[in-house]
Amino acid sequence: MSVVESRKDMLSALLLAILLFDCNFLQTAVSTSVTYDSKALIINGKRRILQSGSVHYPRTTPDVWPEIIRKAKEGGLDVIETYVFWNYHEPVRGEYYFEGRFDLIRFVKEVYKAGLFVHLRIGPYACAEWNYGGFPIWLHFIPGIQFRTKNDLFQGEMERFLAKIVDMMKDENLFLSQGGPIILAQVENEYGNVEAAYGVDGALYVKWAAETAVGLNTSVPWVMCAQWDAPDPIINTCNGFYCDGFTPNSPFKPSMWTENYVGWFLAFGYAVPFRPVEDLAFAVARFFERGGTFQNYYMYFGGTNFGRTAGGPLIATSYDYDAPINEYGFINQPKWGHLRDLHIAIKQCEDHLVNANATQISLGENLEAHVYYRSSNDCAAFLANYGSSSDATVNFSGKSYFLPAWSVSILPDCVNVVFNTAKVISQITLNDEPFTRNITMRESSLSSASWSWYKEKPGIWGNSSFEASSLLEQINTTKDTSDFLWYTISIDVDGNNKQNQTNEVGLLIGSLGHAAILFVNKQLVAFGYGNHDDASFVLSAKVDFHSGSNKIEILSMMIGLQNYGPWFDIQGAGIRSVVLAGLQDSEKDLSSAQWTYQVGLEGEYLGLDNVSLANSSLWTDEGALPINRSLTWYKTAFLAPEGNGPVSLNLSGMGKGQAWVNGLSIGRYWSQYLSPSSGCSEPCDYRGTYDASKCLKKCGQPAQTLYHIPRSWLQHSENLLVIHEELGGDPKTISVVAQIGQVICGRISEDHLPPADTWERGVGFVSTTPQLRLACETGQRIASIRFASLGNPQGSCGAHRLGSCHADVSSFVKQVCVGEERCSIPVSMDTLGDPCPNLTKTLAVEAHCLG
Numbered sequence: 001m002s003v004v005e006s007r008k009d010m011l012s013a014l015l016l017a018i019l020l021f022d023c024n025f026l027q028t029a030v031s032t033s034v035t036y037d038s039k040a041l042i043i044n045g046k047r048r049i050l051q052s053g054s055v056h057y058p059r060t061t062p063d064v065w066p067e068i069i070r071k072a073k074e075g076g077l078d079v080i081e082t083y084v085f086w087n088y089h090e091p092v093r094g095e096y097y098f099e100g101r102f103d104l105i106r107f108v109k110e111v112y113k114a115g116l117f118v119h120l121r122i123g124p125y126a127c128a129e130w131n132y133g134g135f136p137i138w139l140h141f142i143p144g145i146q147f148r149t150k151n152d153l154f155q156g157e158m159e160r161f162l163a164k165i166v167d168m169m170k171d172e173n174l175f176l177s178q179g180g181p182i183i184l185a186q187v188e189n190e191y192g193n194v195e196a197a198y199g200v201d202g203a204l205y206v207k208w209a210a211e212t213a214v215g216l217n218t219s220v221p222w223v224m225c226a227q228w229d230a231p232d233p234i235i236n237t238c239n240g241f242y243c244d245g246f247t248p249n250s251p252f253k254p255s256m257w258t259e260n261y262v263g264w265f266l267a268f269g270y271a272v273p274f275r276p277v278e279d280l281a282f283a284v285a286r287f288f289e290r291g292g293t294f295q296n297y298y299m300y301f302g303g304t305n306f307g308r309t310a311g312g313p314l315i316a317t318s319y320d321y322d323a324p325i326n327e328y329g330f331i332n333q334p335k336w337g338h339l340r341d342l343h344i345a346i347k348q349c350e351d352h353l354v355n356a357n358a359t360q361i362s363l364g365e366n367l368e369a370h371v372y373y374r375s376s377n378d379c380a381a382f383l384a385n386y387g388s389s390s391d392a393t394v395n396f397s398g399k400s401y402f403l404p405a406w407s408v409s410i411l412p413d414c415v416n417v418v419f420n421t422a423k424v425i426s427q428i429t430l431n432d433e434p435f436t437r438n439i440t441m442r443e444s445s446l447s448s449a450s451w452s453w454y455k456e457k458p459g460i461w462g463n464s465s466f467e468a469s470s471l472l473e474q475i476n477t478t479k480d481t482s483d484f485l486w487y488t489i490s491i492d493v494d495g496n497n498k499q500n501q502t503n504e505v506g507l508l509i510g511s512l513g514h515a516a517i518l519f520v521n522k523q524l525v526a527f528g529y530g531n532h533d534d535a536s537f538v539l540s541a542k543v544d545f546h547s548g549s550n551k552i553e554i555l556s557m558m559i560g561l562q563n564y565g566p567w568f569d570i571q572g573a574g575i576r577s578v579v580l581a582g583l584q585d586s587e588k589d590l591s592s593a594q595w596t597y598q599v600g601l602e603g604e605y606l607g608l609d610n611v612s613l614a615n616s617s618l619w620t621d622e623g624a625l626p627i628n629r630s631l632t633w634y635k636t637a638f639l640a641p642e643g644n645g646p647v648s649l650n651l652s653g654m655g656k657g658q659a660w661v662n663g664l665s666i667g668r669y670w671s672q673y674l675s676p677s678s679g680c681s682e683p684c685d686y687r688g689t690y691d692a693s694k695c696l697k698k699c700g701q702p703a704q705t706l707y708h709i710p711r712s713w714l715q716h717s718e719n720l721l722v723i724h725e726e727l728g729g730d731p732k733t734i735s736v737v738a739q740i741g742q743v744i745c746g747r748i749s750e751d752h753l754p755p756a757d758t759w760e761r762g763v764g765f766v767s768t769t770p771q772l773r774l775a776c777e778t779g780q781r782i783a784s785i786r787f788a789s790l791g792n793p794q795g796s797c798g799a800h801r802l803g804s805c806h807a808d809v810s811s812f813v814k815q816v817c818v819g820e821e822r823c824s825i826p827v828s829m830d831t832l833g834d835p836c837p838n839l840t841k842t843l844a845v846e847a848h849c850l851g
């Protein structure tokens with residue numbers, strides 16, 4: 001080889017090396033980064049339209065996580081979002097807990113295994129109807145601390161926890177740049193809603209939080225939700241029922257929606273909120289139509305507030321939220337299916353949405369189109385009728401399209417409608433309706449179970465009591481070690497002073513919340529309580545004091561620490577005034593008298609909920625089972641229901657309290673608190689702007705009667721049930737409820753669109769026949785067909801009737817569906833026969849699935 005040749009070789013080797021280096025560099029930069037521009041998040045070099053859903057890991061058990069995530073993926077989600085719950089991860093400062101339901105790493109890895117991304121909302125403030133918004137109670141006791149503002153002590157703790165979580169994720173290679181699933185992180189939560197209450201320090205705190213987050217070098221973008229002043233490069237995102245009018249605070253940021261409420265949370269004493277899927281789908285379609293790029297359902301699966309995790313005040317134990325996956329992990333239809341169809345339709349437009357800008361075209365009053373052109377003859381379009389009452393037929397590109405009121409049609413090729421938000425073809429599932437309960441639920445009464453009990457006495461029960469000459473604030477006193485605080489005092493009433501004929505002696509008790517039972521001379525006299533929106537209350541009771549010394553004992557209760565609002569952490573609870581009224585001389589204010597206190601209940605102190613005390617002689621079964629008695633602990637054993645389906649406890653015959661299964665708390669219950677008898681609307685018109693009070697059910701009933709027992713908490717042999725009843729109830733009314741099946745219904749007309757997933761770009765609809773699709777829950781099969789009619793069937797799921805035109809297609813449907821987990825029936829007259837040739841026919845089928 002000549003010198004020249006060898007120099008040439010060296011040069012080309014160098015060039016190759018540079019090229020390779022460049023390629024590798026590009027490769028790394030492109031393949032494992034998350035960035036963003038005005039159009040979208042850019043993942044692995046590609047702009048993405050992302051559907052996301054909230055699943056909070058501690059609101060179910062780890063054995064169920066893979067199933068929930070699988071259903072989320074099948075429902076068309078790309079991302080799972082969760083908060084991180086500081087108070088359970090660091091119950092004592094410096095002592096961490098990441099086990100069981102709180103095994104965050106395992107949860108993130110489960111999402112990764114399913115091939116989905118993670119949005120980690122580290123906060124550390126969560127809100128989330130979670131006790132104290134996720135803040136550890138010990139934080140409150142650091143002298144000089146002020147939460148969520150410029151305060152060195154708070155900022156130090158917040159930074160430490162943020163760094164702890166980020167480091168844990170890095171150590172496990174869980175950020176996308178490390179090959180993991182995390183593509184986004186959140187600092188703080190909706191601080192913009194409360195910022196003004198913190199004055200100038202609020203704005204400084206926002207700036208600090210942003211800088212601190214960015215300084216943690218996660219390699220993924222950070223978001224701050226509902227934070228108009230989020231500093232660059234943090235993306236400010238929208239939260240709300242609708243976000244299609246949202247614009248981020250910089251032209252370089254994408255339009256992202258971090259909380260799209262699929263329903264609303266439940267509080268004791270309230271009716272149950274739900275959100276019709278037609279409206280939810282409309283909100284989502286409008287968001288993407290108008291330039292949105294990332295959308296998260298809050299919640300996609302809500303789950304359960306086990307133990308004392310519920311926030312407050314008065315947040316219920318169920319966190320079902322009317323989510324696409326229900327509290328028990330079952331698919332909630334038609335919500336899940338209709339959204340899945342919507343996600344398919346939006347995905348079919350993804351390339352156009354991220355690579356083109358919208359051209360907006362007015363189609364008339366309340367009618368418009370947004371068209372995304374990649375070239376003059378290659379476009380995707382959304383047609384919207386955002387009027388809430390009038391259906392319309394619009395002309396778009398020379399064709400006419402029918403648009404029901406409050407709906408959006410999606411045309412991935414600007415011609416074919418593959419989806420309309422108001423036309424639901426997904427099946428309906430009835431899980432727990434009174435008219436199908438006997439075939440979907442198996443209820444085992446505990447009336448003949450053998451019960452033991454422990455009767456608590458009102459008032460001071462042990463030697464840890466203490467005195468103070470004022471009424472103490474409850475959280476500062478209990479440190480949230482218990483829901484309960486006893487306020488007790490003895491008063492002397494002399495005969496002369498006692499009563500005249502006209503005045504009644506009464507006690508007026510003012511409380512900051514949340515509830516209180518008044519005992520006088522060991523007798524229950526009155527019960528007072530607030531509500532979620534205002535937990536304070538006044539309890540006024542007429543009291544029959546006797547001459548001499550009288551004992552006043554007030555059991556003040558908290559039902560979840562406040563989780564929302566400016567300065568929520570110092571809102572406080574407990575009794576704040578006690579006045580004796582109607583004495584002959586004058587009123588007597590007892591508020592500054594000498595009170596004796598005790599934190600917690602005797603039964604809690606004894607540990608009656610523990611499995612280790614199940615055989616203790618503290619429990620008795622001698623004499624008659626006490627019923628309708630306050631402050632009573634009950635214990636029994638029950639067998640786990642057969643099968644794998646959801647299990648719950650029906651506590652409708654109880655008052656208020658808490659229940660434990662095998663030593664684990666399934667949450668607080670409150671069956672005696674009925675919701676207002678009016679204000680419900682079922683069915684609820686989906687058209688028009690939705691808010692949390694628009695669509696309610698279960699008026700005049702308890703917010704909740706069934707309390708979820710996770711399957712993994714049950715053993716095959718006997719299971720220990722312990723109940724603490726605070727007000728009075730009858731444990732013989734309790735039953736164990738197992739879900740054994742479902743009633744499912746499908747209904748579709750012959751002129752309906754074929755399903756969105758049968759459409760392909762450049763091909764059109766692969767099948768032209770609409771299909772009626774039915775699917776049971778995992779593990780169940782169609783056992784029978786309860787109704788099948790082609791014609792103009794009447795009624796609704798669970799209550800179908802034949803119409804004037806009817807072909808009995810039951811035997812065909814049975815043949816196709818019975819014994820199957822899922823089936824689909826083409827709505828074709830050729831196959832089914834035509835009962836009335838001049839009518840547009842509908843096929844309706846009702847099936848019974850059994851596990």
Ligand code: GAL
Pocket residue numbers: 126127128129189190239259264265
């Ligand atoms: C939001 C908050 C969420 C949740 C929601 C209501 O304001 O960010 O964490 O509390 O309200 O369910």
